[in-house]
Amino acid sequence: MKVSDGGTVLAADVFSSRCPSRSVLDHVTSKWAVLVLAALAVEPLRFSALRRRIDGVSEKMLAQTLRTLEADGFVDRVVTPTTPPQVTYSLTDLGRGLTGHLTGLLGFIQTRLPEIEAARST
Amino acid sequence: MKVSDGGTVLAADVFSSRCPSRSVLDHVTSKWAVLVLAALAVEPLRFSALRRRIDGVSEKMLAQTLRTLEADGFVDRVVTPTTPPQVTYSLTDLGRGLTGHLTGLLGFIQTRLPEIEAARST
Numbered sequence: 001m002k003v004s005d006g007g008t009v010l011a012a013d014v015f016s017s018r019c020p021s022r023s024v025l026d027h028v029t030s031k032w033a034v035l036v037l038a039a040l041a042v043e044p045l046r047f048s049a050l051r052r053r054i055d056g057v058s059e060k061m062l063a064q065t066l067r068t069l070e071a072d073g074f075v076d077r078v079v080t081p082t083t084p085p086q087v088t089y090s091l092t093d094l095g096r097g098l099t100g101h102l103t104g105l106l107g108f109i110q111t112r113l114p115e116i117e118a119a120r121s122t
Numbered sequence: 123m124k125v126s127d128g129g130t131v132l133a134a135d136v137f138s139s140r141c142p143s144r145s146v147l148d149h150v151t152s153k154w155a156v157l158v159l160a161a162l163a164v165e166p167l168r169f170s171a172l173r174r175r176i177d178g179v180s181e182k183m184l185a186q187t188l189r190t191l192e193a194d195g196f197v198d199r200v201v202t203p204t205t206p207p208q209v210t211y212s213l214t215d216l217g218r219g220l221t222g223h224l225t226g227l228l229g230f231i232q233t234r235l236p237e238i239e240a241a242r243s244t
């Protein structure tokens with residue numbers, strides 16, 4: 001990506017606090033976003049199902065996380081006009097690409113947990 | 123990994139708030155940890171160099187992030203007994219494995235930023 005900076009064109013750099021990529025990083029690594037994305041990678045889910053899947057998330061934090069991920073183009077929110085309306089969340093193509101990296105991270109943490117716990121106890 | 127739960131053996135599950143893997147996820151996706159790990163993936167660095175590399179991090183937050191990553195076994199802290207002593211941080215083997223997934227994530231965010239910014243402006 002290119003950021004225009006007073007006439008100079010710069011490549012995206014998450015190490016720079018002024019680069020828009022830094023805020024995207026903050027969003028997708030926020031406390032709940034990783035788990036929301038990983039849950040939606042398995043299947044599209046309604047709000048209540050997402051909340052049950054992600055142990056410990058509050059209604060407010062889940063709603064806020066979904067809004068941010070939707071605004072960044074990673075999550076689609078589809079309303080089915082039933083009575084009452086059903087709202088389903090799913091990954092966009094961009095979200096699926098992003099989440100591929102996150103599920104690798106989660107898999108690593110889960111499978112290597114014994115080594116991590118061993119380090120913690122020393 | 124296996125968690126003993128009242129006699130039952132459970133696989134690690136980051137979706138469960140009681141699983142130790144959840145706290146590891148929280149540590150490695152904390153506001154600064156991703157950038158610390160990505161910076162150390164390039165080369166071992168001293169505290170002051172890390173702080174310059176990661177735009178916006180305070181001395182306190184950097185120290186706290188490094189302590190947590192060291193306790194989880196992802197970062198090594200080596201003190202060279204010069205006057206004054208030099209402290210260098212580097213990734214452990216475990217940290218290198220973890221960071222492989224994070225650098226993929228950072229690369230994705232940086233290269234796909236135009237699409238993310240397009241989504242934000244709609």
